[in-house]
Amino acid sequence: KAGVTQTPRYLIKTRGQQVTLSCSPISGHRSVSWYQQTPGQGLQFLFEYFSETQRNKGNFPGRFSGRQFSNSRSEMNVSTLELGDSALYLCASSLGQGSDEQYFGPGTRLTVT
Amino acid sequence: AQRVTQPEKLLSVFKGAPVELKCNYSYSGSPELFWYVQYSRQRLQLLLRHISRESIKGFTADLNKGETSFHLKKPFAQEEDSAMYYCALSGGETSGSRLTFGEGTQLTVNP
Numbered sequence A: 001k002a003g004v005t006q007t008p009r010y011l012i013k014t015r016g017q018q019v020t021l022s023c024s025p026i027s028g029h030r031s032v033s034w035y036q037q038t039p040g041q042g043l044q045f046l047f048e049y050f051s052e053t054q055r056n057k058g059n060f061p062g063r064f065s066g067r068q069f070s071n072s073r074s075e076m077n078v079s080t081l082e083l084g085d086s087a088l089y090l091c092a093s094s095l096g097q098g099s100d101e102q103y104f105g106p107g108t109r110l111t112v113t
Numbered sequence B: 001a002q003r004v005t006q007p008e009k010l011l012s013v014f015k016g017a018p019v020e021l022k023c024n025y026s027y028s029g030s031p032e033l034f035w036y037v038q039y040s041r042q043r044l045q046l047l048l049r050h051i052s053r054e055s056i057k058g059f060t061a062d063l064n065k066g067e068t069s070f071h072l073k074k075p076f077a078q079e080e081d082s083a084m085y086y087c088a089l090s091g092g093e094t095s096g097s098r099l100t101f102g103e104g105t106q107l108t109v110n111p
Helices: none
Strands: A005-007 A010-013 A019-024 A031-038 A042-050 A053-057 A064-068 A074-078 A087-094 A108-112 B003-005 B010-014 B019-021 B024-026 B032-038 B045-049 B072-074 B083-090 B105-110
Touching: A005 A087, A010 A019, A019 A087, A019 A108, A031 A074, A042 A064, A042 A074, A074 A087, B003 B083, B010 B019, B019 B105
Parallel strands: A010 A108, B010 B105
Antiparallel strands: A005 A019, A019 A074, A031 A042, A031 A087, A042 A053, A064 A074, A087 A108, B003 B024, B019 B072, B032 B045, B032 B083, B083 B105
16 A cells, blocks of 8 residues: 655745645545654654544644644644754654554655755 | 653664663553664654564564563664664553654664
């Protein structure tokens, strides 16, 4: 089966701009989670969507938001970008139970200048 | 609050030597523990999870609730084991698919 896909793979934005990242989960998976990966903070959970509803949220400011569509595809949006938002953003899909394997995408590398 | 600690950022061993990657956690309930691995230029992928109690690529991990540890072990390391290893915790049914990751351990297996 096709893996998790993320678009775009690379992105360069300027401070103050906003950005939207997209994630297409594995077919049949209803849960999509987003993570931010940085050298200093490691992998940090942003939020999880399950059946179009946000089920969990991490400790990130309100500038970070997301949504999920009826076909389980998910988008995350970051408004008013800051230099510190430069990171690799990973999404992962799963069936939605806590013990399920999560399948990760290749990530979107966001650089804020 | 849930937390995962991997005390070693870097670990270097020789081929054929035993390897142990340490992982300690704090969680008030009954967690699900996982090891994820990222090989060079590849995606993060599941290596093993404690509920499966299986050995993958020769690796095993035992959940020790008394010591709140989930160390990853392999008796004879191979060069292809060189990768970044992350220990992760899920709160089970109450926290959905949310994973809390440790900082990761970069394992290098030298020839």
